Amino acid sequence: MKFIDEFRNKEIAQGLIRRIFEVSARPIHLMEVCGTHTVSFFRYGIRDMLPKHIRLLSGPGCPVCVTPNQNIDLAIALSRRDDVLLATFGDMMRVPGSTSSLQKEKAEGRRIRIVYSPLDSLRLAKENPEKKVVFLAVGFETTSPAIAMTLLKAHSEGIQNLYFLNSQKRVPPALRALLQSEKVQIHGFILPGHVCTILGREPFAFLSEEFKRPAVIAGFEPLDLLQAVWMLVNQVEKDQASVEIQYTRVVRDQGNPVAVSKMEQAFQQDEALWRGLGWIPGSGCRLKDAFSSMDARRIEVDVEPPREHPGCLCGEILQAVRTPPECPLFKTVCHPDHPVGPCMVSVEGACFTYFKYEQTQS
Amino acid sequence: MCLSVPGKVVEIQNNMAKVEVGGVIREVSIDVCPDVTVGEYVLIHTGFAIQKLDEKEALETLALLRELATF
Amino acid sequence: MPEGKILLAHGSGGKLSHDLVSDILLPRFSNPFLEPLDDSARITNQEGPLAFTTDSYVINPLFFPGGDIGKLAVCGTVNDLSMVGAVPSCLSLSLIIEEGFSIELLERILSSARDAAEEASIRIVTGDTKVVEHGAADQLFITTSGIGWIRKGVHLSGVNARPGDTVLVSGFLGDHEIAVLSQREGFGFQGELKSDCAPLNGLVGRMLEACPTLRCLRDPTRGGLATSLNEIASRSRVGIVLEEAQIPVRESVLGTCELLGLDPLYLANEGKLIAICPPQEAERVLEAMRAHPSGKHAEIIGRVTEENPKRVTLQTLIGGHRVVDMLTGTQYPRIC
Numbered sequence: 066m067k068f069i070d071e072f073r074n075k076e077i078a079q080g081l082i083r084r085i086f087e088v089s090a091r092p093i094h095l096m097e098v099c100g101t102h103t104v105s106f107f108r109y110g111i112r113d114m115l116p117k118h119i120r121l122l123s124g125p126g127c128p129v130c131v132t133p134n135q136n137i138d139l140a141i142a143l144s145r146r147d148d149v150l151l152a153t154f155g156d157m158m159r160v161p162g163s164t165s166s167l168q169k170e171k172a173e174g175r176r177i178r179i180v181y182s183p184l185d186s187l188r189l190a191k192e193n194p195e196k197k198v199v200f201l202a203v204g205f206e207t208t209s210p211a212i213a214m215t216l217l218k219a220h221s222e223g224i225q226n227l228y229f230l231n232s233q234k235r236v237p238p239a240l241r242a243l244l245q246s247e248k249v250q251i252h253g254f255i256l257p258g259h260v261c262t263i264l265g266r267e268p269f270a271f272l273s274e275e276f277k278r279p280a281v282i283a284g285f286e287p288l289d290l291l292q293a294v295w296m297l298v299n300q301v302e303k304d305q306a307s308v309e310i311q312y313t314r315v316v317r318d319q320g321n322p323v324a325v326s327k328m329e330q331a332f333q334q335d336e337a338l339w340r341g342l343g344w345i346p347g348s349g350c351r352l353k354d355a356f357s358s359m360d361a362r363r364i365e366v367d368v369e370p371p372r373e374h375p376g377c378l379c380g381e382i383l384q385a386v387r388t389p390p391e392c393p394l395f396k397t398v399c400h401p402d403h404p405v406g407p408c409m410v411s412v413e414g415a416c417f418t419y420f421k422y423e424q425t426q427s
Numbered sequence: 428m429c430l431s432v433p434g435k436v437v438e439i440q441n442n443m444a445k446v447e448v449g450g451v452i453r454e455v456s457i458d459v460c461p462d463v464t465v466g467e468y469v470l471i472h473t474g475f476a477i478q479k480l481d482e483k484e485a486l487e488t489l490a491l492l493r494e495l496a497t498f
Numbered sequence: 499m500p501e502g503k504i505l506l507a508h509g510s511g512g513k514l515s516h517d518l519v520s521d522i523l524l525p526r527f528s529n530p531f532l533e534p535l536d537d538s539a540r541i542t543n544q545e546g547p548l549a550f551t552t553d554s555y556v557i558n559p560l561f562f563p564g565g566d567i568g569k570l571a572v573c574g575t576v577n578d579l580s581m582v583g584a585v586p587s588c589l590s591l592s593l594i595i596e597e598g599f600s601i602e603l604l605e606r607i608l609s610s611a612r613d614a615a616e617e618a619s620i621r622i623v624t625g626d627t628k629v630v631e632h633g634a635a636d637q638l639f640i641t642t643s644g645i646g647w648i649r650k651g652v653h654l655s656g657v658n659a660r661p662g663d664t665v666l667v668s669g670f671l672g673d674h675e676i677a678v679l680s681q682r683e684g685f686g687f688q689g690e691l692k693s694d695c696a697p698l699n700g701l702v703g704r705m706l707e708a709c710p711t712l713r714c715l716r717d718p719t720r721g722g723l724a725t726s727l728n729e730i731a732s733r734s735r736v737g738i739v740l741e742e743a744q745i746p747v748r749e750s751v752l753g754t755c756e757l758l759g760l761d762p763l764y765l766a767n768e769g770k771l772i773a774i775c776p777p778q779e780a781e782r783v784l785e786a787m788r789a790h791p792s793g794k795h796a797e798i799i800g801r802v803t804e805e806n807p808k809r810v811t812l813q814t815l816i817g818g819h820r821v822v823d824m825l826t827g828t829q830y831p832r833i834c
């Protein structure tokens with residue numbers, strides 16, 4: 066596969082690892098913000114190939130993991146209405162809410178459909194005019210333009226039965242909150258390449274300008290990750306702090322302005338609740354007033370009061386304050402087959418990846 | 428978070444494009460990536476092309492990495 | 499049969515039931531064991547220790563690129579018999595049909611089953627048909643049981659793997675699941691994505707000729723290569739190390755996996771096998787596999803180790819390693 070296979074070259078990877086060993090001296094913590102990066106590090110076995118004094122921390126960049134119970138409970142409540150068809154990305158199916166999950170509800174016969182694109186929910190709305198089709202809108206800025214376009218399309222075509230349950234998040238405010246909380250020592254950031262494909266470099270400049278941390282916008286293939294680690298280590302060793310782009314084949318300084326303008330047409334910034342991080346101002350998306358009739362929160366439902374599972378450390382894990390093995394429920398009560406928290410459900414969740422890839426080797 | 432894959436545009440009709448990844452063809456919207464042409468590579472995510480891939484940059488990155496890895 | 503749809507009466511044992519057997523089933527499957535149409539078939543050609551297996555097929559959609567439920571049912575059971583070194587001999591074919599099911603589609607499916615049975619040189623010797631009310635079953639369910647005679651001196655089992663053994667696979671992984679997934683979910687993928695559904699008894703015969711001391715054969719159906727190898731590692735109490743670069747996967751399957759966030763190691767196959775053999779036999783086994791149409795793309799993909807017992811690990815494309823666990827839950831396509 067072109068522009069994929071070349072970035073998985075073994076010789077180059079081995080060479081880059083040698084370069085990292087040569088240049089790296091100080092013990093540092095690097096945060097991989099994005100869940101897809103966490104998966105890539107594990108999938109290729111890169112963690113074990115790096116010097117032991119470089120610690121990779123996984124951050125809150127998994128939109129599934131940071132979805133709080135109340136959003137899932139609301140989605141479940143909506144799906145229980147006879148006139149609702151809930152459309153969701155597959156990632157959300159097994160996330161436990163307070164007492165149930167979308168997967169369990171589907172087994173009970175609720176109309177829940179897995180979609181690959183938000184546009185599929187528009188198609189479902191057209192095919193099921195007698196139903197209210199509710200799209201569970203989860204994702205970061207990579208996905209928000211697609212959701213925005215779907216909404217704008219539906220609106221311009223006069224589709225009356227498509228609704229959006231907004232659970233989208235924005236990354237820069239979350240990183241700011243993380244750094245302000247000072248709960249964990251982070252020397253540098255590996256930034257999400259696809260979020261930055263949309264946003265560009267500028268929204269992350271505060272990391273170096275205000276907080277004096279180096280940051281590198283990285284792609285997702287093994288060579289991308291290794292180059293990003295090498296770039297970060299170089300900055301740290303030279304006491305530099307700037308936001309660099311490793312993923313130059315896709316990330317432009319200005320991002321994708323067309324995509325950003327569509328987002329701004331459809332959504333306004335709002336505070337949002339992040340599992341573990343709490344309420345963060347400006348970190349969520351609300352439908353603009355012109356589209357308020359498409360807001361799924363207007364549909365009347367009874368939602369149970371949210372309950373978090375006592376003992377679940379997902380909140381702290383998402384802030385990199387703890388690691389999955391430190392959670393008392395890890396692998397015992399909480400297991401991919403019967404997950405308690407979303408970090409174990411999402412294939413990008415720290416707990417799931419630790420479970421799947423870091424089974425005892427000794 | 429952002430599963431996106433590069434693919435080659437093989438056909439464009441209005442605001443939709445057929446993109447090929449490893450021999451599999453997927454139809455995506457080019458609404459947020461409108462100035463793309465047949466033969467170019469785009470990054471696709473949830474049914475949308477979200478950015479053009481700069482082939483020149485890709486090759487430069489690979490060359491840089493090869494040099495870095497083997498000097 | 500004049501009507502186009504299956505009625506409840508077709509399952510009631512009366513005239514319509516008999517018509518179903520005489521007009522649709524018997525012409526397709528005629529053989530001396532079936533023809534008496536007694537309550538049981540009398541099998542009189544036993545040639546060795548008996549192997550016996552059963553499976554149910556509830557696949558949706560019924561028709562997919564490369565096959566249908568009829569072909570799948572026959573091949574699945576033929577392959578289960580082959581994996582223990584048995585020569586498949588006879589199958590039973592039981593149908594549970596939803597009222598209102600199209601007779602034309604039923605005939606197509608039964609013809610597929612017949613064609614698969616002929617290819618595998620097995621007979622369908624007994625069966626059953628039930629019809630349930632609309633809504634009580636999803637169109638058509640098929641259950642097949644099969645018997646075969648285990649070849650002399652052959653002992654294939656998941657407990658047999660030994661440190662030093664070689665792990666081989668007979669060809670491209672993931673074709674079946676991706677073909678079905680793309681059809682069912684309407685993901686809109688076009689391209690050469692066909693199920694690999696096929697009988698493997700011919701291939702197994704050649705392999706056993708080349709190497710009667712094969713340790714184990716397994717067909718990686720649900721849960722894929724990863725799950726089957728984990729089962730073997732666990733039963734044999736050995737470790738297994740795989741070489742990612744050696745595992746054969748078609749580009750179109752890889753592309754689909756990239757697009758949907760799926761892992762090819764966990765995808766179902768219906769016409770592939772994993773083989774474990776003593777290391778000194780590996781080249782001979784590989785050659786025998788590649789000489790057969792069902793093993794053209796066979797590869798050596800790993801080895802059995804003493805270290806890390808009950809664990810399967812993968813040497814990644816870039817030379818790192820990771821653990822390959824059993825499949826937990828279901829793989830949903832992701833965006834994340």
